[in-house]
Amino acid sequence: MTDGPMTTTRSLVIERELPHPLEKVWRALTQGPLIKEWLMDNDFQPVVGHRFTFRTTPMPNWNGVIDCEVQVIEPNKKISYSWGAFGLGSVVEWTLVATERGTLVRMEHSGFGPDQDAAYKGASYGWQKFIGNLERVVAGMN
Protein backbone atom coordinates (compact mmCIF):
# COMPACT_ATOMS: atom_id res chain seq x y z
CA MET A 1 0.00 0.00 0.00
CA THR A 2 1.35 3.37 -0.86
CA ASP A 3 0.36 6.67 0.59
CA GLY A 4 1.82 9.58 -1.21
CA PRO A 5 0.48 12.97 -0.31
CA MET A 6 1.64 15.71 -2.62
CA THR A 7 0.77 19.30 -2.40
CA THR A 8 0.97 22.05 -4.91
CA THR A 9 -0.14 25.53 -4.13
CA ARG A 10 -3.43 25.08 -5.87
CA SER A 11 -4.50 21.65 -4.82
CA LEU A 12 -4.15 18.79 -2.43
CA VAL A 13 -3.49 15.34 -3.91
CA ILE A 14 -3.67 12.06 -2.03
CA GLU A 15 -2.97 8.71 -3.67
CA ARG A 16 -3.33 5.28 -2.14
CA GLU A 17 -3.22 1.84 -3.64
CA LEU A 18 -5.94 -0.24 -2.00
CA PRO A 19 -5.99 -4.06 -2.10
CA HIS A 20 -9.55 -4.25 -3.43
CA PRO A 21 -11.04 -4.65 -6.91
CA LEU A 22 -11.83 -1.48 -8.77
CA GLU A 23 -15.58 -2.16 -9.04
CA LYS A 24 -15.81 -2.45 -5.27
CA VAL A 25 -13.95 0.82 -4.69
CA TRP A 26 -16.24 2.46 -7.27
CA ARG A 27 -19.30 1.35 -5.29
CA ALA A 28 -17.85 2.79 -2.07
CA LEU A 29 -17.33 6.12 -3.83
CA THR A 30 -20.68 6.34 -5.63
CA GLN A 31 -23.39 4.73 -3.46
CA GLY A 32 -24.88 7.16 -0.94
CA PRO A 33 -25.23 4.75 2.03
CA LEU A 34 -21.65 3.53 1.49
CA ILE A 35 -20.29 7.08 1.10
CA LYS A 36 -21.96 7.88 4.41
CA GLU A 37 -19.93 5.12 6.09
CA TRP A 38 -16.57 6.73 5.36
CA LEU A 39 -17.20 10.34 4.36
CA MET A 40 -20.45 12.01 5.45
CA ASP A 41 -24.23 11.75 5.29
CA ASN A 42 -25.31 12.76 1.79
CA ASP A 43 -27.89 12.62 -0.99
CA PHE A 44 -25.36 11.89 -3.71
CA GLN A 45 -26.49 10.43 -7.04
CA PRO A 46 -23.98 9.48 -9.72
CA VAL A 47 -25.62 11.80 -12.24
CA VAL A 48 -23.87 14.77 -13.85
CA GLY A 49 -25.54 18.02 -12.77
CA HIS A 50 -27.06 16.46 -9.64
CA ARG A 51 -26.91 18.91 -6.74
CA PHE A 52 -26.43 17.38 -3.33
CA THR A 53 -25.09 18.07 0.14
CA PHE A 54 -22.74 16.43 2.57
CA ARG A 55 -23.90 16.93 6.14
CA THR A 56 -22.00 16.70 9.34
CA THR A 57 -22.47 17.94 12.90
CA PRO A 58 -23.00 21.72 12.95
CA MET A 59 -20.34 23.69 14.74
CA PRO A 60 -19.98 27.27 15.89
CA ASN A 61 -19.75 29.43 12.75
CA TRP A 62 -20.57 26.52 10.46
CA ASN A 63 -23.86 24.73 9.77
CA GLY A 64 -22.07 21.52 8.84
CA VAL A 65 -23.38 21.54 5.26
CA ILE A 66 -21.19 21.19 2.16
CA ASP A 67 -22.97 22.14 -1.07
CA CYS A 68 -21.96 20.04 -4.05
CA GLU A 69 -22.79 19.39 -7.67
CA VAL A 70 -21.69 16.39 -9.69
CA GLN A 71 -19.46 17.51 -12.53
CA VAL A 72 -18.03 14.33 -14.03
CA ILE A 73 -19.04 10.68 -13.91
CA GLU A 74 -17.00 8.21 -15.96
CA PRO A 75 -18.05 4.78 -14.67
CA ASN A 76 -15.22 2.90 -12.95
CA LYS A 77 -12.83 5.69 -13.80
CA LYS A 78 -13.54 9.19 -12.60
CA ILE A 79 -15.90 11.24 -10.41
CA SER A 80 -15.73 14.90 -9.64
CA TYR A 81 -17.97 17.24 -7.71
CA SER A 82 -17.84 20.85 -6.65
CA TRP A 83 -17.33 21.28 -2.91
CA GLY A 84 -18.67 24.48 -1.37
CA ALA A 85 -17.89 25.01 2.27
CA PHE A 86 -17.00 27.99 4.45
CA GLY A 87 -18.14 30.24 1.60
CA LEU A 88 -15.40 28.90 -0.63
CA GLY A 89 -15.85 26.93 -3.82
CA SER A 90 -13.49 24.07 -4.61
CA VAL A 91 -13.52 20.82 -6.57
CA VAL A 92 -12.95 17.23 -5.46
CA GLU A 93 -11.93 14.72 -8.13
CA TRP A 94 -11.51 10.96 -7.73
CA THR A 95 -9.64 8.85 -10.27
CA LEU A 96 -9.42 5.05 -10.14
CA VAL A 97 -6.88 2.87 -11.93
CA ALA A 98 -6.81 -0.94 -11.67
CA THR A 99 -3.42 -2.32 -10.63
CA GLU A 100 -2.01 -5.82 -10.12
CA ARG A 101 -2.65 -5.60 -6.41
CA GLY A 102 -5.95 -3.78 -6.45
CA THR A 103 -6.88 -0.18 -7.21
CA LEU A 104 -4.92 3.03 -7.24
CA VAL A 105 -7.17 5.74 -5.81
CA ARG A 106 -6.24 9.35 -6.48
CA MET A 107 -8.08 12.25 -4.85
CA GLU A 108 -7.41 15.83 -5.86
CA HIS A 109 -9.00 18.69 -3.97
CA SER A 110 -8.46 21.99 -5.78
CA GLY A 111 -8.98 25.26 -4.03
CA PHE A 112 -8.93 27.25 -7.23
CA GLY A 113 -10.48 26.89 -10.62
CA PRO A 114 -8.50 25.69 -13.61
CA ASP A 115 -5.41 27.76 -14.19
CA GLN A 116 -5.23 30.15 -17.07
CA ASP A 117 -2.36 31.98 -18.63
CA ALA A 118 -1.56 35.11 -16.74
CA ALA A 119 -2.14 38.27 -18.73
CA TYR A 120 0.66 39.81 -16.72
CA LYS A 121 4.15 39.19 -18.04
CA GLY A 122 6.08 39.74 -14.82
CA ALA A 123 5.86 36.16 -13.57
CA SER A 124 8.82 34.09 -14.59
CA TYR A 125 8.46 30.94 -12.57
CA GLY A 126 4.77 30.40 -12.23
CA TRP A 127 2.41 29.51 -9.49
CA GLN A 128 3.41 25.89 -9.07
CA LYS A 129 6.96 26.80 -8.24
CA PHE A 130 5.77 29.64 -6.11
CA ILE A 131 3.67 27.26 -4.09
CA GLY A 132 6.63 24.96 -3.87
CA ASN A 133 8.31 27.74 -1.95
CA LEU A 134 5.30 28.21 0.28
CA GLU A 135 6.56 25.89 2.99
CA ARG A 136 9.74 27.89 3.23
CA VAL A 137 7.76 31.10 3.45
CA VAL A 138 5.56 29.65 6.16
CA ALA A 139 8.54 28.32 8.09
CA GLY A 140 9.98 31.82 7.99
CA MET A 141 6.76 33.20 9.49
CA ASN A 142 7.22 31.35 12.78
Next chain:
Amino acid sequence: MLAISGEVFTALADPTRRALFERLSREGEMTVRLLTDNSGVSQPAVSKHLGVLKHARLVRARHKGRETHYSARPRGLAPLVDWMTFYSRFWHDRFDRLEDLLKRMDP
Protein backbone atom coordinates in the same frame (compact mmCIF):
# COMPACT_ATOMS: atom_id res chain seq x y z
CA MET B 1 -12.77 23.76 12.67
CA LEU B 2 -11.65 25.74 9.70
CA ALA B 3 -12.82 29.33 9.75
CA ILE B 4 -11.27 30.89 6.72
CA SER B 5 -11.85 34.03 4.84
CA GLY B 6 -12.35 33.40 1.17
CA GLU B 7 -10.68 36.68 0.31
CA VAL B 8 -7.20 35.26 -0.04
CA PHE B 9 -8.50 32.55 -2.37
CA THR B 10 -10.51 34.98 -4.43
CA ALA B 11 -7.52 37.28 -4.66
CA LEU B 12 -5.17 34.50 -5.73
CA ALA B 13 -7.64 32.76 -8.04
CA ASP B 14 -6.79 35.38 -10.65
CA PRO B 15 -3.55 34.58 -12.50
CA THR B 16 -2.65 38.22 -13.03
CA ARG B 17 -2.93 38.90 -9.31
CA ARG B 18 -0.86 35.80 -8.56
CA ALA B 19 1.78 37.07 -10.98
CA LEU B 20 1.83 40.48 -9.27
CA PHE B 21 2.07 38.89 -5.84
CA GLU B 22 4.88 36.60 -7.02
CA ARG B 23 6.82 39.44 -8.49
CA LEU B 24 6.55 41.51 -5.32
CA SER B 25 7.57 38.46 -3.26
CA ARG B 26 10.59 37.96 -5.45
CA GLU B 27 11.73 41.50 -6.14
CA GLY B 28 10.68 43.39 -3.03
CA GLU B 29 8.97 46.75 -2.90
CA MET B 30 7.91 48.25 -6.24
CA THR B 31 5.86 51.17 -7.52
CA VAL B 32 2.75 50.70 -9.65
CA ARG B 33 4.63 52.21 -12.56
CA LEU B 34 7.49 49.72 -12.27
CA LEU B 35 4.99 46.87 -11.95
CA THR B 36 3.21 48.09 -15.08
CA ASP B 37 6.22 48.63 -17.37
CA ASN B 38 6.50 45.87 -19.99
CA SER B 39 3.83 43.88 -18.15
CA GLY B 40 1.28 43.79 -20.95
CA VAL B 41 -1.36 45.10 -18.54
CA SER B 42 -2.53 48.72 -18.22
CA GLN B 43 -1.67 50.80 -15.15
CA PRO B 44 -5.33 51.17 -14.04
CA ALA B 45 -5.71 47.38 -14.28
CA VAL B 46 -2.54 46.83 -12.24
CA SER B 47 -3.77 49.34 -9.63
CA LYS B 48 -7.12 47.61 -9.43
CA HIS B 49 -5.51 44.19 -8.93
CA LEU B 50 -3.19 45.63 -6.27
CA GLY B 51 -6.27 46.99 -4.50
CA VAL B 52 -7.77 43.50 -4.33
CA LEU B 53 -4.47 42.06 -3.04
CA LYS B 54 -4.28 44.82 -0.45
CA HIS B 55 -7.85 44.17 0.69
CA ALA B 56 -6.94 40.49 1.14
CA ARG B 57 -3.90 41.64 3.15
CA LEU B 58 -1.50 40.01 0.70
CA VAL B 59 0.32 43.26 -0.07
CA ARG B 60 0.91 46.47 1.82
CA ALA B 61 1.07 49.95 0.35
CA ARG B 62 3.39 52.78 1.35
CA HIS B 63 2.83 56.27 0.02
CA LYS B 64 5.93 58.24 -0.82
CA GLY B 65 5.61 61.52 -2.64
CA ARG B 66 3.20 61.07 -5.53
CA GLU B 67 3.83 57.37 -5.83
CA THR B 68 2.59 54.34 -3.97
CA HIS B 69 5.09 51.56 -3.25
CA TYR B 70 3.77 48.04 -2.85
CA SER B 71 5.38 45.08 -1.10
CA ALA B 72 4.29 41.47 -0.54
CA ARG B 73 2.97 40.35 2.81
CA PRO B 74 3.80 36.61 3.02
CA ARG B 75 1.90 36.26 6.28
CA GLY B 76 -1.23 36.98 4.26
CA LEU B 77 -0.90 33.44 2.86
CA ALA B 78 -1.74 31.93 6.24
CA PRO B 79 -5.40 31.14 5.31
CA LEU B 80 -4.17 29.18 2.30
CA VAL B 81 -1.79 27.22 4.49
CA ASP B 82 -4.58 26.61 7.01
CA TRP B 83 -6.81 25.30 4.22
CA MET B 84 -4.13 22.88 3.00
CA THR B 85 -3.36 21.69 6.53
CA PHE B 86 -7.02 21.21 7.43
CA TYR B 87 -7.97 19.27 4.28
CA SER B 88 -4.78 17.22 4.26
CA ARG B 89 -5.68 15.90 7.72
CA PHE B 90 -9.36 15.55 6.78
CA TRP B 91 -8.78 13.50 3.62
CA HIS B 92 -6.12 11.25 5.16
CA ASP B 93 -8.59 10.44 7.91
CA ARG B 94 -11.37 9.74 5.33
CA PHE B 95 -9.06 7.51 3.30
CA ASP B 96 -8.46 5.47 6.48
CA ARG B 97 -12.21 5.15 6.95
CA LEU B 98 -12.66 4.18 3.29
CA GLU B 99 -10.13 1.37 3.77
CA ASP B 100 -11.98 0.16 6.88
CA LEU B 101 -15.25 0.15 4.95
CA LEU B 102 -13.74 -1.79 2.02
CA LYS B 103 -12.58 -4.49 4.46
CA ARG B 104 -16.17 -4.84 5.74
CA MET B 105 -17.89 -4.78 2.34
CA ASP B 106 -18.91 -7.82 0.30
CA PRO B 107 -16.42 -8.47 -2.48
